[in-house]
Amino acid sequence: xxxxxxxxxxxxxxxxxxxxxxxxxxxxxxxxxxxxxxxxxxxxxxxxxxxxxxxxxxxxxxxxxxxxxxxxxxxxxxxxxxxxxxxxxxxxxxxxxxxxxxxxxxxxxxxxxxxxxxxxxxxxxxxxxxxxxxxxxxxxxxxxxxxxxxxxxxxxxxxxxxxxxxxxxxxxxxxxxxxxxxxxxxxxxxxxxxxxxxxxxxxxxxxxxxxxxxxxxxxxxxxxxxxxxxxxxxxxxxxxxxxxxxxxxxxxxxxxxxxxxxxxxxxxxxxxxxxxxxxxxxxxxxxxxxxxxxxxxxxxxxxxxxxxxxxxxxxxxxxxxxxxxxxxxxxxxxxxxxxxxxxxxxxxxxxxxxxxxxxxxxxxxxxxxxxxxxx
Amino acid sequence: xxxxxxxxxxxxxxxxxxxxxxxxxxxxxxxxxxxxxxxxxxxxxxxxxxxxxxxxxxxxxxxxxxxxxxxxxxxxxxxxxxxxxxxxxxxxxxxxxxxxxxxxxxxxxxxxxxxxxxxxxxxxxxxxxxxxxxxxxxxxxxxxxxxxxxxxxxxxxxxxxxxxxxxxxxxxxxxxxxxxxxxxxxxxxxxxxxxxxxxxxxxxxxxxxxxxxxxxxxxxxxxxxxxxxxxxxxxxxxxxxxxxxxxxxxxxxxxxxxxxxxxxxxxxxxxxxxxxxxxxxxxxxxxxxxxxxxxxxxxxxxxxxxxxxxxxxxxxxxxxxxxxxxxxxxxx
Numbered sequence: 001x002x003x004x005x006x007x008x009x010x011x012x013x014x015x016x017x018x019x020x021x022x023x024x025x026x027x028x029x030x031x032x033x034x035x036x037x038x039x040x041x042x043x044x045x046x047x048x049x050x051x052x053x054x055x056x057x058x059x060x061x062x063x064x065x066x067x068x069x070x071x072x073x074x075x076x077x078x079x080x081x082x083x084x085x086x087x088x089x090x091x092x093x094x095x096x097x098x099x100x101x102x103x104x105x106x107x108x109x110x111x112x113x114x115x116x117x118x119x120x121x122x123x124x125x126x127x128x129x130x131x132x133x134x135x136x137x138x139x140x141x142x143x144x145x146x147x148x149x150x151x152x153x154x155x156x157x158x159x160x161x162x163x164x165x166x167x168x169x170x171x172x173x174x175x176x177x178x179x180x181x182x183x184x185x186x187x188x189x190x191x192x193x194x195x196x197x198x199x200x201x202x203x204x205x206x207x208x209x210x211x212x213x214x215x216x217x218x219x220x221x222x223x224x225x226x227x228x229x230x231x232x233x234x235x236x237x238x239x240x241x242x243x244x245x246x247x248x249x250x251x252x253x254x255x256x257x258x259x260x261x262x263x264x265x266x267x268x269x270x271x272x273x274x275x276x277x278x279x280x281x282x283x284x285x286x287x288x289x290x291x292x293x294x295x296x297x298x299x300x301x302x303x304x305x306x307x308x309x310x311x312x313x314x315x316x317x318x319x320x321x322x323x324x325x326x327x328x329x330x331x332x333x334x335x336x337x338x339x340x341x342x343x344x345x346x347x348x349x350x351x352x353x354x355x356x357x358x359x360x361x362x363x364x365x366x367x368x369x370x371x372x373x374x375x
Numbered sequence: 376x377x378x379x380x381x382x383x384x385x386x387x388x389x390x391x392x393x394x395x396x397x398x399x400x401x402x403x404x405x406x407x408x409x410x411x412x413x414x415x416x417x418x419x420x421x422x423x424x425x426x427x428x429x430x431x432x433x434x435x436x437x438x439x440x441x442x443x444x445x446x447x448x449x450x451x452x453x454x455x456x457x458x459x460x461x462x463x464x465x466x467x468x469x470x471x472x473x474x475x476x477x478x479x480x481x482x483x484x485x486x487x488x489x490x491x492x493x494x495x496x497x498x499x500x501x502x503x504x505x506x507x508x509x510x511x512x513x514x515x516x517x518x519x520x521x522x523x524x525x526x527x528x529x530x531x532x533x534x535x536x537x538x539x540x541x542x543x544x545x546x547x548x549x550x551x552x553x554x555x556x557x558x559x560x561x562x563x564x565x566x567x568x569x570x571x572x573x574x575x576x577x578x579x580x581x582x583x584x585x586x587x588x589x590x591x592x593x594x595x596x597x598x599x600x601x602x603x604x605x606x607x608x609x610x611x612x613x614x615x616x617x618x619x620x621x622x623x624x625x626x627x628x629x630x631x632x633x634x635x636x637x638x639x640x641x642x643x644x645x646x647x648x649x650x651x652x653x654x655x656x657x658x659x660x661x662x663x664x665x666x667x668x669x670x671x672x673x674x675x676x677x678x679x680x681x682x683x684x685x686x687x688x689x690x691x692x693x694x695x696x697x698x699x700x701x702x703x704x705x706x707x
Contacts, residue, residue, distance in 0.1 A: 090664055093665035093667055093670070097668060188552055190553050190554060195638065222665050223452075223455075230556060230650050231650075232556070237524070240524065240525060245553075
């Protein structure tokens with residue numbers, strides 16, 4: 001009798017261990033770091049979409065594009081019942097890698113292709129190469145949390161010093177000089193950057209290097225290069241830290257500032273009035289960009305030192321990457337028709353509500369022309 | 376991924392005095408099928424482990440040979456470009472430190488809870504309490520991470536200020552203000568996460584403490600605490616050690632919660648309360664999405680080191696348990 005009882009307890013113990021072990025194993029998940037900011041897409045407008053090609057279209061890449069892609073895919077699928085488009089926001093680097101391995105029809109990326117990537121692409125694109133097609137822009141807002149200050153103006157050198165831990169208090173003379181009317185508290189600055197490698201970091205540090213080379217000595221990269229400060233994972237991570245940490249400042253796509261009701265810095269670019277981070281101001285900055293690619297590669301080089309009125313220079317342009325010639329025959333028609341829609345007027349204006357900046361007319365025209373010649 | 380742990384949680388049963396031990400010569404089909412199933416399960420585990428090890432090793436060799444800096448001592452992680460320089464010094468330090476902090480907090484608490492459930496709590500309270508503890512294990516790690524980042528971190532700055540006031544002189548508890556996203560915070564969070572597994576295994580072990588011993592000790596006039604000290608704890612010691620090792624395995628490999636709560640950097644700071652540092656799993660999670668093929672190889676190499684550390688920890692645990700073969704009264 002006693003022996004039986006003990007065996008039962010032992011069986012229970014083993015059972016409990018197995019159960020808790022299984023629970024422990026399942027408790028390790030992965031998350032999707034691409035937070036969805038902003039309001040829902042302004043879908044449901046019948047767009048002029050020409051459906052071509054049937055079947056499944058796989059694409060992956062930039063998570064900054066995720067919300068835009070969601071709207072585009074939804075609208076496109078609504079019009080073209082036979083085509084299913086699946087965009088995975090894996091990150092720009094991973095997107096380009098899988099595209100060059102031939103697993104996807106096109107990739108989304110926040111950075112233009114590097115020369116070695118273009119060289120690699122010649123293997124994949126028979127008789128051609130991979131090209132960058134700018135598809136949509138977006139302002140990178142500088143969100144801050146300083147009690148009692150709701151209108152903060154900064155310029156590039158000051159931003160660079162703040163994010164490089166050279167200015168450490170909100171009542172620093174440099175900040176006071178730019179904000180003569182504000183009550184700046186004696187409060188430690190906590191500059192947050194991204195702990196994960198990200199295209200947003202890449203574009204933000206490109207701006208710092210381009211606009212304040214004397215104060216920002218680090219090479220722009222997806223990995224944060226500045227010294228000191230704190231880090232958090234993903235745009236959602238840094239924006240929620242700014243919201244809850246007094247004295248914090250960080251950079252993220254505008255939609256996160258809008259949805260989190262986080263005040264954003266106005267930039268003193270040398271224009272008459274400080275420029276606010278808005279969708280239209282980002283479009284204005286993109287129209288100041290110079291072409292950087294050759295031939296059909298439409299990569300853009302943004303002008304970070306622009307003094308144009310209402311041009312907000314901390315802006316990223318996100319690209320779709322496809323082959324100019326030698327696309328896979330079975331995905332080419334659908335790819336062309338989808339990219340024709342995304343670069344069309346309807347496709348571009350559908351995104352304004354989400355915090356994306358439509359391409360300026362001149363650049364959009366070039367993209368449409370190039371998409372039409374994909375083969 | 377959590378590291379698989381293969382430590383037995385209960386003392387081995389006493390050798391049966393009667394009855395034949397099943398040899399390879401199975402007679403009846405049922406025996407043969409069952410033998411095949413068990414053997415298959417055992418082999419499958421070994422094959423899976425070998426496959427993981429082989430894959431990690433293959434990709435790691437590519438990464439370590441391509442590393443332009445010392446893989447073990449470099450304080451940086453830059454696996455892109457023509458001059459990749461990366462090293463695991465900071466990651467190894469952060470992984471070990473945060474796990475040790477977690478163990479120091481979790482194991483005493485878990486043993487306390489387990490003893491309370493097994494020997495002190497009224498029966499009617501004990502089983503619901505056990506269920507609640509097991510429920511903690513069912514919470515996904517990202518939820519712990521979100522709770523940690525949005526609730527725990529803002530509420531820890533008071534405690535850290537206090538630690539700084541009274542223990543700041545030690546150097547490891549100095550705190551300069553700012554969001555408390557440090558290795559110590561990670562340790563506290565990991566402690567909460569490994570609490571259920573350590574508690575439930577310890578509880579089961581304590582419940583099996585030989586009743587005869589307890590009754591004998593009580594008959595000699597021992598108090599509750601003396602009974603526990605003389606018969607329950609010595610009996611349960613190896614079980615608690617293996618429970619702790621299961622928990623440690625979880626803490627070493629925890630990814631999302633750490634990535635959400637820690638403010639990583641490639642510096643080792645003297646103070647546990649300063650933001651910075653990093654762990655293997657957190658670093659892999661942060662870097663993987665934007666890594667090219669070589670960057671992935673580099674991350675996999677760091678994963679191999681974590682794999683080896685976990686194996687060493689489990690091996691050490693087995694040695695400790697093997698040394699303490701004092702299953703006094705298991706067959707009483």
